[in-house]
Amino acid sequence: MTIVKHELRQGKTALLIWTAAIAFLLMICIFLYPEMRGEMDEVGDLFSSMGGFTAAFGMDRLNFGTLIGYYSVECGNILGLGGAFFASLAGVSILAKEEKEKTAEFLLTHPVSRARVVTEKLAALAIQITAMNLILLALSLLSIQLIGERLPLKEVLLLHGAFYLLQLELAGICFGLSAFLRRGSVGIGIGLAAMMYFLNLIANLTDQARFLKYLTPFGYCEGADILEKGRLNTGFCLTGILFACAGIAAAYWQYVRKDIA
Amino acid sequence: MNAIQTEDLTKYYGKTRGIDHIHLTVRQGDFFGFIGPNGAGKSTTIRTLLGLIRPDHGTAQIFGRDAVRQRAEILARVGYLPAEVSFYPGMRVRDILKLSAGLRGRDCRKTSGRLCERLQLDTSRRAEELSFGNRKKVAIVCALQHDPDLLLFDEPTSGLDPLMQKEFFEILRERNKAGATIFLSSHILSEIQHHCTCAAMIKNGTLIAEGSVAGLLGTKTRRVSIRGTVDCSSLPGVKDLHRTPESTDFLYSGSQKDLLRTLLRGDVWDITITEPDLEEVFLHYYEREDL
Numbered sequence: 001m002t003i004v005k006h007e008l009r010q011g012k013t014a015l016l017i018w019t020a021a022i023a024f025l026l027m028i029c030i031f032l033y034p035e036m037r038g039e040m041d042e043v044g045d046l047f048s049s050m051g052g053f054t055a056a057f058g059m060d061r062l063n064f065g066t067l068i069g070y071y072s073v074e075c076g077n078i079l080g081l082g083g084a085f086f087a088s089l090a091g092v093s094i095l096a097k098e099e100k101e102k103t104a105e106f107l108l109t110h111p112v113s114r115a116r117v118v119t120e121k122l123a124a125l126a127i128q129i130t131a132m133n134l135i136l137l138a139l140s141l142l143s144i145q146l147i148g149e150r151l152p153l154k155e156v157l158l159l160h161g162a163f164y165l166l167q168l169e170l171a172g173i174c175f176g177l178s179a180f181l182r183r184g185s186v187g188i189g190i191g192l193a194a195m196m197y198f199l200n201l202i203a204n205l206t207d208q209a210r211f212l213k214y215l216t217p218f219g220y221c222e223g224a225d226i227l228e229k230g231r232l233n234t235g236f237c238l239t240g241i242l243f244a245c246a247g248i249a250a251a252y253w254q255y256v257r258k259d260i261a
Numbered sequence: 262m263n264a265i266q267t268e269d270l271t272k273y274y275g276k277t278r279g280i281d282h283i284h285l286t287v288r289q290g291d292f293f294g295f296i297g298p299n300g301a302g303k304s305t306t307i308r309t310l311l312g313l314i315r316p317d318h319g320t321a322q323i324f325g326r327d328a329v330r331q332r333a334e335i336l337a338r339v340g341y342l343p344a345e346v347s348f349y350p351g352m353r354v355r356d357i358l359k360l361s362a363g364l365r366g367r368d369c370r371k372t373s374g375r376l377c378e379r380l381q382l383d384t385s386r387r388a389e390e391l392s393f394g395n396r397k398k399v400a401i402v403c404a405l406q407h408d409p410d411l412l413l414f415d416e417p418t419s420g421l422d423p424l425m426q427k428e429f430f431e432i433l434r435e436r437n438k439a440g441a442t443i444f445l446s447s448h449i450l451s452e453i454q455h456h457c458t459c460a461a462m463i464k465n466g467t468l469i470a471e472g473s474v475a476g477l478l479g480t481k482t483r484r485v486s487i488r489g490t491v492d493c494s495s496l497p498g499v500k501d502l503h504r505t506p507e508s509t510d511f512l513y514s515g516s517q518k519d520l521l522r523t524l525l526r527g528d529v530w531d532i533t534i535t536e537p538d539l540e541e542v543f544l545h546y547y548e549r550e551d552l
Contacts, residue, residue, distance in 0.1 A: 002363040010349060102347035106403070109311050110364035111337035259314040 003107075003117060007124035011090065019132045022082035023139045029074045030143040033067055056201040058224035067144065068152040072159055072223025079136065079163050080221055084193040087129055087167035091174030092189035094121050095255060096181040104260045114256040118179070122248065125171055133164045158226050165237060166217035170196065172244030179254040182261055214239045262325045264289045264411050264442035265310060269319030272305055279305035281466040282319065287444055287459070289324075289410075292437050294457035294474065295446040302466040303446040304344055307415050311341055323411065337365065340404035344415040344446075346396045348388040354399050355384035361403040369406035376402045379428055394420040401429065405436070412436065414445040418452060430456050450536075482514045484537040491527025496520065512537055 047054060054060045057077075063069040095118070098104035107117065137160045144151055174189050181188065200218030203209045213219030213236055220236035265287035272279035280302040287293045297303050308314050310321050312332035321328035323335045348357050358377075362369040377384055380398045388396060397420045404412065412433070418426045433456070437443050447453055453460050454474060461471040485493075487509045493499055498515020513520060524532070 002360065002366075006349075006360055006363075010351075101350070102345065103349055105313065105341075105343045106348065106361075106400075107364070108313060109336060109339070109341040109343075110361065111333045111335075112364055113333050257315070260308075 001120070003112070003120035004124045004127070007094065007121055008127065011094075011124070011128055014090070015086075015128050015132060018082065018086040019135050022078060022086075022132075023136055025078045025082070026075050026136060026140055027143045029078060030071070030140065031147060033070055033149070034147050036070065037065070052205055056204045058204055058222050061224040061228060067149045068155045068227060069223075071144075071156070072227055075140070076159060076163070076221065076223045079160070080166065080218060081193070081197060083129075083132070083136075083163050083167045084170055084197065084217075085190060086132065087171040088174045088189035088193040089186060090125055090128060091171035092178045092181070092185045092192075094125055094175065095178035095251065096183070096185040099182045099261050100185070108260055114258075115252060118252050118255050122175060122251070125175060126168070129164070129167050129171055133160065133167070136160070154230070155227060158230070158232065159221075159223060162221040162226060162232055165232075165240065166221050169217045169240040169244040173247040176247030176250035176254075179251040179258065217243075262289065263287060263322075264291065265293075265321075265323055265444060266325075267306075267310075267319065267321045270306070270309060270316050270321055271318035272309055272314060272316050278302075278466045279314075280309070280463075283463075283466075283468055285461060285468060285471070287442060289442050290437070290440060291442055291444075292433070292456060292458045293442070293444045294453035294460040295444060295463065296448065296450070296453055296460055297446070297463035298448055301463045303463055304415055305466075306463070307341075307413050307444075307446060310413060311336070311339070338410045340407065340409035340412045342397075342400050342404045342412075342414040342417050344419070346393075346400040348396070348399065350389060351387065353385060353387055354382065354391070357388060357399055358384065358402055358406065362406060365407050367407050372408060373402055373406040376405055376432070379432065380425065392420075394422060394425065397421060398425070405432065409441065411442045412444065414443070416447060417445055418447070418449070482512055482537055483534050484510070485513045485520070486510045486533045486535075487524070487527075487529055488531040489527060489529040491524055491529055493520075493523055496523050 048060050057073060062073060093100075098107055108114070137156075140156065140160070141151065141153075144156070170193060174192060177188060177192075178185060196216040197218055199212045199216040200222070203212035203216070203219060204222070213222075213233075217236075217240045220233050220240060226232060263286055265285060267283050267285045270283040270285070271281055283302075283306060285306070295303055295306070305314070309316050310323060310328055312328050312335070315329055324338060326335050328335060349360075352360070354377075358369070358373050362373070376382075380401065382395065382398045382402065386395075388399060391399070397417075401417070404414070418429065421429060433443055433445075443457075445457070457474050459472065460474050462469050487493075488507060489509075490507070491509060493509055493511060494502060494504075496513075496515060496519060498513055498519075500512040500514070502509070502511040504510075
């Protein structure tokens with residue numbers, strides 16, 4: 001538990017800043033909704049007639065006239081991208097930073113097995129992501145209450161659940177990469193998250209690219225699909241969980257063998 | 262059982278040599294000096310002993326346990342001071358000491374308090390505000406506060422002022438008397454000479470000499486450099502003789518009187534007589550003859 005506590009303390013500032021930034025943008029979006037609703041009919045027409053762009057964001061199938069339709073695109077992008085960046089960054093640096101900042105010699109010359117280091121760091125990562133998502137969910141629900149909208153609880157929970165899973169998946173993959181890296185981890189984390197995001201946009205554009213939805217966690221976070229079906233796509237989710245597990249397994253495999261620079 | 266025992270220990274970083282077939286034995290209770298120039302493989306050896314890196318070949322045992330497979334058991338009994346000290350950003354000294362004790366599952370406050378007092382370390386400061394020497398002190402306390410049986414110190418005195426060095430070696434001597442084995446690396450001859458009972462010399466990744474310090478350094482060997490013309494080749498005790506028409510340079514372990522008499526017979530403009538560096542002693546008086 002010592003390493004978990006230590007990691008949480010070390011990561012506290014970053015977690016607070018990311019959570020505050022995402023929460024701020026999320027809440028602004030929600031508070032803007034009452035004003036936007038009046039114009040939504042027009043905007044909706046506009047949004048649904050932008051061809052490929054419309055399809056890329058799934059806006060051809062969403063009703064902007066409802067809060068949840070609006071929320072799933074606007075807030076989905078904020079929570080989706082923001083959460084993905086945070087989870088990737090946290091995951092990709094949590095093991096690699098020890099060598100980058102030369103603290104590995106300190107940590108790993110204590111009588112703690114490498115496997116325990118990996119386990120405790122993984123636990124700290126999961127705790128941070130979970131804490132962030134709980135705070136964001138609570139603030140989101142509260143904001144919806146504050147603007148006096150009916151609470152589409154099931155849909156909001158499904159959306160947030162999907163993004164939570166997305167963050168865990170990206171964190172898991174990045175955690176695996178982290179065990180192999182010594183430097184430059186930040187760029188790889190951001191790059192991976194951004195690449196996943198764009199893969200989903202491409203997958204939305206054409207049916208030939210639809211298989212990409214299996215690769216990117218944004219595939220199962222598509223607001224239009226979730227609201228239409230009322231559930232997450234099991235196939236995409238399971239593939240995602242598989243990727244995350246592979247990342248975590250790779251982290252254990254590599255870190256117990258690794259020469260510490 | 263030996264404190265440290267390595268057999269054929271070999272580590273290459275890609276094609277670059279780290280250490281090559283190191284056979285090293287450190288008995289329990291030894292105050293052992295590990296000498297070598299920069300890049301000779303001192304740190305690689307120590308890091309392999311700690312299980313930070315895996316040997317390509319050969320084995321390392323500490324207190325009879327394998328450095329790769331029984332890492333955690335070994336580390337519970339070892340205190341390590343790295344050559345370059347780095348800590349987590351934003352942490353205060355006392356939090357670092359507490360973290361280190363926590364990772365060992367021990368409460369070390371009593372010992373750490375005493376050590377901080379002796380080393381004059383302010384535990385309320387943040388580690389990154391500290392000077393290099395003071396950061397080193399934090400690492401020294403981390404390495405000593407759990408009363409380890411083996412101290413592995415990599416160039417421990419760099420950055421410490423002379424008073425602190427004195428206090429530091431005083432602490433080491435006390436620990437050694439109390440039964441702890443001490444293994445420290447250094448490239449400073451006098452440090453090893455004054456404090457260690459045994460020593461090994463490493464060069465280009467290979468051990469070139471090993472033995473008791475008294476035995477290794479107890480000679481009156483001097484390096485003599487002369488400008489002028491004098492023939493010293495027949496003088497007993499001359500080694501490693503280099504001559505040019507205007508200068509003569511050699512290691513000398515014979516009688517001082519004989520040397521002075523010989524010098525008087527020649528034409529000497531300038532002369533320097535210095536203690537040879539350790540490497541020369543090892544190379545010319547021990548490796549080639551005794552070992």
